Amino acid sequence: MADRGTDKVGKIIYIFRISMIVSIILFLGLSSAWGRRLKSIGSRECKANGRVVNGGDRFLAAGSQLCPGDRINPVNGRTVSALCYLNGKLLDFKQSKIFDASDECSLPQKKAKLCTGLNPSGCNNTKSPHEDQDIPTLISPYGSSMLSSRPKISWYAVSNAISYTVIVSSYEFYWEKTVDKTVTTLPYPKEQKELKLGNTYNFTVIANKDKSLASSEPLVIIVLPEKEQNEIKRRVQHINELNLxxxxxxxxxxxxxxxxxNLLNEAIEALEARVAAGSQNPTLYRVLADRYLEAWLPNEALRNYNVANELAKRSRNLDELAKVQQGLNLVESYNHPPTRINPAQK
Structure with missing residues (x-):
């Protein structure tokens, strides 16, 4: 009984340590979901908080980034659209106005505290990364919501598995597919019906062993409804048309x-596409690592933090090096949680 109580206290301290490091990371802007960056506009330097996405402003061309306090000045009869990095919204301005006014481009007042790898304090139960290593762990799809109706499914290999069975299920929806032990990534099968917009699905991977089965924890993901999908796609189209x-x-x-x-799946895929294209940008790898941590994938996060660290050293980017180090500290806390309580910790 004493050991069980000690382990419980150890888990609480583990969560507390991670939460403290996360607080520092958030303060430094490491895990900002809105991607602000230091930039130079004329003789100014600022953390950009948005971008003009069309013509119609008296002074700012389409594609111009915005600094805190910048004013939008539409030409008479024109509407200026700008993307707010703080809340991801596409805002329309018909009159002169400060871009980041509290009723326009501002942080969400009530943002739900989700259970993620960067917010373990929001979880009812946090597991050590060393628990249940003998069962499959799903890698993708990432997060708890997505746009894709035919997502790629991937998982970590399990020792002694002779095959894997992938199951996707929902109300009146079910398919499964068994693949060889050498396969750990499954493109969505062409012969299966695509996922319906607005529905929630369970993704499960079972490792088939010689005399037993080992099942992953179900990954529950909602495919956004059509209306929300269309709005996201509209914003993305505006950005793509800028040819940034x-x-x-x-x-x-x-x-x-x-x-x-909270579309971790699409955010990670967009960043991974740039990795595949050969990006040498340390910020890209660091932001990608942040998102992997949020998706409870510390191994993937570590790999990308290490790349970001090397690239930042080469370019002598001290700001990125500091942010990467905070991420590495958090991964260390994941990989080495406390298992016993020292007398001084009681």
């Missing part, structure tokens, strides 16, 4: 849009 540098668009604009609806 691809890394910049993925890190800041697309990231802000997707994370405004």
């Amino acid at each position: 540098p691809p890394d910049e668009a993925a890190i800041f604009d697309l990231h802000a849009i997707y994370m405004s609806r």
Whole structure:
């Protein structure tokens, strides 16, 4: 009984330690879901909080980024649209107004505290990353909501598995597919019906062993309804039409849009597309690592933090190095949670 009580206290301290590090990360802007960055506009330097996405402003061209306190000045009869990095919204201005006024571009007043790897204090039960290593762990889809109706499904390999069975289910919806033990990524099968917009689905992977089965915890994800999907796609289209540098668009604009609806799946995929294209931007890898942590994937986060660290060293980017180090500290807390309480901790 004493050991069980000690383990429980140890888990509480583990969550507390992670929460403290997360607070520091959030303060430094490491895990900002709205992608603000230090930039130079003329003789100014600021943390950009938005972007003009069309013509019609007297002074700001389409594609111009906005600093705190910047004023939108529409030409008579024109409407200026601008993306707010703080809440991911596309705002329309018909009259002269400060862009980041409290009733326009501002942080959400009541943002739900979700259970994520960057917010473990919002969870009812937090597991050590070393628990249940003998069962499959789903990697993707990421998060708890997504746009895709045919998502890629991937998981970590399990020792002694002879095959894996992937199951996707919902009300009056079910399919399963068994694949070889060498397969840990399954493109959505063409022969299966696509997921319906607005519905919630369970994703499960079972490791089939010689004399036993080992099942992953179900991953529950909602596919956003059509109305919300169309609005997200409208914002993305505006950004794509600006022909921005691809890394910049993925890190800041697309990231802000997707994370405004907690679309980890799309945010990670957009960043991973830039990795596949050969990006050498340390910020991109660091933001990607942040999102992997949020998706409870510390191993993926560590891999990307390490790349970000090397790239930041090469470019002598001290700001990024500091942020990467905070992320590495958090991964360390994941990988080495306390299991016993020292007398001084009581």
